[in-house]
Amino acid sequence: MILIAHNINKSYYNGEKELRVLKNINLELQKGEIITIMGQSGAGKTTLLNILGTLDSPDNGSVSICGQEISGQTEDELSELRNKHLGFVFQFHHLLPEFTAMENVLMPALISGNENDAKERAVELFDYVGMNERKTHYPAQLSGGERLRVAVLRALILNPDVVLADEPTGNLDVDNADRLLTLFRKINNDYNQAFVITTHNPSVAEIGNRRFILENETLNPVDSI
Numbered sequence: 508m509i510l511i512a513h514n515i516n517k518s519y520y521n522g523e524k525e526l527r528v529l530k531n532i533n534l535e536l537q538k539g540e541i542i543t544i545m546g547q548s549g550a551g552k553t554t555l556l557n558i559l560g561t562l563d564s565p566d567n568g569s570v571s572i573c574g575q576e577i578s579g580q581t582e583d584e585l586s587e588l589r590n591k592h593l594g595f596v597f598q599f600h601h602l603l604p605e606f607t608a609m610e611n612v613l614m615p616a617l618i619s620g621n622e623n624d625a626k627e628r629a630v631e632l633f634d635y636v637g638m639n640e641r642k643t644h645y646p647a648q649l650s651g652g653e654r655l656r657v658a659v660l661r662a663l664i665l666n667p668d669v670v671l672a673d674e675p676t677g678n679l680d681v682d683n684a685d686r687l688l689t690l691f692r693k694i695n696n697d698y699n700q701a702f703v704i705t706t707h708n709p710s711v712a713e714i715g716n717r718r719f720i721l722e723n724e725t726l727n728p729v730d731s732i
């Protein structure tokens with residue numbers, strides 16, 4: 508099991524006022540599996556994904572990643588764990604504008620000191636997504652779909668156990684969204700890469716081997732709805 512979330516609860520507070528977002532959420536992700544989480548805007552998808560990705564902590568409940576319980580770990584330990592096991596595609600791609608596509612993809616490797624091995628992999632990855640000719644482009648010189656593919660390569664560069672993708676097709680037109688989904692399927696097939704993908708779009712959710720809906724603070728399998 509790559510990821511186990513058990514009884515996750517999360518509320519935000521605005522002064523005294525409690526906004527409950529997640530209630531007793533359970534989720535298990537196996538190797539090579541694609542899980543999709545559907546939910547309307549404000550349902551708590553980003554909150555949940557951030558908790559699964561150790562970027563935020565739950566009020567209670569536990570998250571373990573590749574057998575490691577995350578509660579009680581220091582920030583340094585968590586960042587090492589993220590580097591080793593997790594890749595992120597954020598809701599807004601967050602490419603660094605002053606770095607080229609290649610430099611953006613290599614950034615996680617640079618930060619964790621794995622730069623040399625990563626260069627070869629980065630070249631392969633650009634080739635893999637048909638972007639050989641775009642490596643030295645800056646984000647502003649890429650199309651929206653290309654930017655997102657660069658963000659996906661950045662998530663893959665350190666060979667993560669799971670890629671957490673938050674609303675990855677949110678800002679793409681239908682064609683680019685289709686291309687991205689095709690790419691996710693291909694990566695899943697070729698590398699047995701596991702994904703957790705959030706979306707508000709039912710056709711994106713179909714990519715999941717298992718599909719869930721986040722609604723009224725709870726996570727339910729789509730088939731039971």
Ligand SMILES: Nc1ncnc2c1ncn2[C@@H]1O[C@H](COP(=O)(O)OP(=O)(O)OP(=O)(O)O)[C@@H](O)[C@H]1O
Nearest residue numbers: 519520528546547548549550551552553554555707
């Ligand atoms: N830091 C915060 N402080 C207070 N409330 C927050 C905070 N972050 C999110 N919220 C609230 O929690 C709820 C869930 O937010 P979240 O971003 O997880 O939703 P989402 O499903 O990702 O929405 P979207 O599809 O629009 O991205 C929202 O009502 C939001 O206003």
Ligand SMILES: [Mg+2]
Nearest residue numbers: 552553598674
């Ligand atoms: Mg969100």
